[in-house]
Amino acid sequence: MKISVFGLGYVGTVCAASLADRGHNVIGVDKLEAKVDLIRSGRSVIIERDIDELVRRTVKAGRLTATMNAANAVASTDMTIVCVGTPSQPNGALSLEAIEAVSAEIGQAIRLKTTRHEVVIRSTVVPGTTRTVIAPRLSETSGMKPGSGFGVAFNPEFLREGSSVADFNTPSKTIIGALDEATAVAVMSLYSDLPGAKFSTSIETAELVKYIDNAWHALKVAFGNEIGLLASTLGIDSNETMNIFFEDKRLNISTAYLRPGFAFGGSCLPKDLRALTYLGRKLDLSLPLLNHILDSNSMLIERGVDWILSQSKKRIAFLGISFKSGTDDMRESPFVELVERLIGKGREVRIFDPNVELANLVGANKDYLMRAVPHITDLIVPNISDAIGWAETVVVTTADPVYQAGLAEVRPEQIVLDFSNLKLSRAIAVEPKGFLW
Numbered sequence: 329m330k331i332s333v334f335g336l337g338y339v340g341t342v343c344a345a346s347l348a349d350r351g352h353n354v355i356g357v358d359k360l361e362a363k364v365d366l367i368r369s370g371r372s373v374i375i376e377r378d379i380d381e382l383v384r385r386t387v388k389a390g391r392l393t394a395t396m397n398a399a400n401a402v403a404s405t406d407m408t409i410v411c412v413g414t415p416s417q418p419n420g421a422l423s424l425e426a427i428e429a430v431s432a433e434i435g436q437a438i439r440l441k442t443t444r445h446e447v448v449i450r451s452t453v454v455p456g457t458t459r460t461v462i463a464p465r466l467s468e469t470s471g472m473k474p475g476s477g478f479g480v481a482f483n484p485e486f487l488r489e490g491s492s493v494a495d496f497n498t499p500s501k502t503i504i505g506a507l508d509e510a511t512a513v514a515v516m517s518l519y520s521d522l523p524g525a526k527f528s529t530s531i532e533t534a535e536l537v538k539y540i541d542n543a544w545h546a547l548k549v550a551f552g553n554e555i556g557l558l559a560s561t562l563g564i565d566s567n568e569t570m571n572i573f574f575e576d577k578r579l580n581i582s583t584a585y586l587r588p589g590f591a592f593g594g595s596c597l598p599k600d601l602r603a604l605t606y607l608g609r610k611l612d613l614s615l616p617l618l619n620h621i622l623d624s625n626s627m628l629i630e631r632g633v634d635w636i637l638s639q640s641k642k643r644i645a646f647l648g649i650s651f652k653s654g655t656d657d658m659r660e661s662p663f664v665e666l667v668e669r670l671i672g673k674g675r676e677v678r679i680f681d682p683n684v685e686l687a688n689l690v691g692a693n694k695d696y697l698m699r700a701v702p703h704i705t706d707l708i709v710p711n712i713s714d715a716i717g718w719a720e721t722v723v724v725t726t727a728d729p730v731y732q733a734g735l736a737e738v739r740p741e742q743i744v745l746d747f748s749n750l751k752l753s754r755a756i757a758v759e760p761k762g763f764l765w
Contacts, residue, residue, distance in 0.1 A: 329518070331355070332401040332408045334430050336363045336394065338492070339450060339485050340411035341373045341383070346496040347518065348386035355401045356394035367394035378493040398430075402437030407446040407514065409483075410434075414451050424461060427451050431462050435469025438478050446479045446514050454539070455532040458482045463507065479511030482531045484538035499524040505534025547617075554615045558604075561611050590725070590747040591628040591662035593651035595692070598622065598660045629662050632747065633669050636723065639743050644670060645719030646679045647712065647734065653726035656683045659696045663725045663747075667707070668700050679707050680715040682730055713737060724748050 329352045333344040336358040344367075348354040356367050363373045370387040372379045386392035395401055402408055412426040427449075438445050447466060449458050463480045467473055474480045482505040487495045502519045504527070506512035512528045519526065527534075552570065559566035573580055592598070601622055608615040636644060651661035658664050667677050686705055697704055709715050712734035716722055722738060724731050727748045738744055 329353070329407060330405040332357055332405040334358075334398070334401075334408060334410045334434070335412035335426075335451070336360075336367060336373050337411065337413060338374050338376075338489065339487060340409075341367075342376065342379060342487055342492045342496055343409060343411060343450065343485070345372075345379060345382040345386055345392060346493060348389075348392035349382055350518075352391065352518075353405075354386075354392050355405060356392070357396070357398055357401045358394065359396060361396060364394040364396055367392065376492055377490060382493060398433040399437040399440070402434055402445065403441060405445075406443070407448060408434055409448045409450055411450045411485075414453055422453060422457075424453070424457065427453070427462065428465055431465040432469045435466040438466070438470040438472065441477070444477060444479065446481065446511050448515050449480075449482045450485050452484070452538050453482075453535060455535040458505075458531045458535060459507070475508040475510075479506065479508055479514065480531075481506035481511045481515045482534040483515055484534055486538075486541065497522065501525045501527065503527045503529065503534045503537055505529050505531035507531065550617045554617050557613060558608060558611070558615065561613060587749060589749055590632060591625045593659070593661040593663075594657060595659040598625075625662075629665055632662070632666055633673075636666070636670060636675075636721065636745060637673060639721050639745070641720035641743065642674075643676045643678075643718060643720045644723060645715035645721070646677065646723045646725060647681075647715065647731040648725035648728060649679050649681045650683055650726075653728045654683065656681075656685070656688075657693055658684070659693055663723075664697065664700050666723075671701070677707050678709050678715045678718055679704075680709050680712045680734075682728075684708065716742075721745060 331344075331347055331352050332355045333340050333347075334357045336344065336356045340356065340358075344354045344356045356364070358364055366373050367383065367387065370384040372383045383392065410427065410430055412430050414422045414424060414427060417423050431447075434447060438447075447462075449462060453462075458480060463474050466478060466480065470477060472478060484503055486499060486501070499519070499522055501524050502516070502522065504512050504515045506515065506528070516526065516528060555570065556566035559569050576582075578584065601618070605615065605619050605622075608618065646663060646667060649661060649663045649667065650656055650658050651663070667679065670677055686708060701707070709718075712730065716734060716737045719742065721743045722735070722745070724735070724744060724746045725748060731748075735744065
């Protein structure tokens with residue numbers, strides 16, 4: 329394929345040289361003459377492992393060159409990959425000045441072409457930018473609509489400094505978000521023989537995934553550092569403790585607990601977080617990440633209360649009240665708190681939970697429930713039909729198959745609020761805007 333790469337910075341240089349090394353004919357485009365001259369002479373613009381040899385080899389083979397002439401680059405290629413910077417402004421918003429200017433240049437060049445041209449954004453932009461800023465700019469300057477004279481896609485990069493060439497050639501995943509199928513197929517063909525999972529999705533999803541990755545990486549660094557600070561202050565070997573932590577691949581280093589859902593509860597997580605953060609305060613340590621986990625959890629409970637109250641319905645049935653499916657443990661269950669708050673707001677509540685038998689509750693579990701909802705015996709019903717048949721709003725708390733089967737009884741006028749991310753049938757009148765999803 330003939331490809332032009334706009335922006336010969338870190339990402340652009342690696343992409344241009346790597347694509348050229350894979351047999352494509354690539355033209356790098358940049359406004360700085362010094363960068364263009366370096367590439368033309370077979371030298372890399374950046375310092376990075378393996379990149380010097382890659383640039384030298386591909387330039388010598390005639391598959392990589394560079395220019396300052398954007399119009400000629402677009403005219404000579406079938407696809408343009410945009411890798412210009414999107415730096416932060418003082419308020420945290422992205423500066424789109426460079427990417428808008430480049431989009432205008434590309435659009436003006438496309439106007440003069442008689443063949444379709446694909447435009448691929450690799451610059452990191454917040455969700456919605458490609459569709460509402462870049463694509464309209466391309467349309468305005470080209471005089472064409474996306475999908476006719478040109479295609480638009482977002483293809484996030486996951487290149488780490490120090491290993492970017494290896495990362496390009498051995499990706500964990502490749503994500504293409506495109507406005508039309510033809511563009512998605514064309515862009516995905518660049519990576520067809522590379523390893524890793526491949527996803528063709530919406531542009532907004534592709535844009536967001538990049539931010540999710542980086543936020544997660546930042547969160548892990550901050551978590552590790554706060555735990556290290558706490559451990560070292562206590563005279564405990566932080567590396568040893570974290571090495572032990574890493575050994576649990578089922579829960580700790582895994583996808584466990586990362587699915588979007590409702591607030592956590594139970595006998596361990598809230599209690600242990602309080603104890604850990606109290607210990608930090610006692611040691612005069614600032615642990616902002618750990619200190620705000622419970623705040624984040626409380627925020628979800630507030631959103632849950634607001635969501636239910638926004639339905640303006642009086643009678644509310646809860647399918648499940650324990651803190652998770654398959655247990656009768658209600659200690660610090662967020663759903664117990666929801667029930668308590670709703671009763672305080674004048675709502676009527678009924679509860680069906682096949683795991684909860686009040687006569688069998690003992691100890692701290694029973695004490696917690698009776699303190700939180702003293703009249704719980706009046707709210708529990710023996711079967712799911714009693715709950716659903718009485719209710720105006722049905723709240724699904726956990727992904728229990730019993731609840732999914734029971735929802736077949738829901739009437740058209742009833743509202744189902746899904747706190748569990750249960751894959752509900754489209755025939756069920758689920759509230760169209762989910763709690764978090």
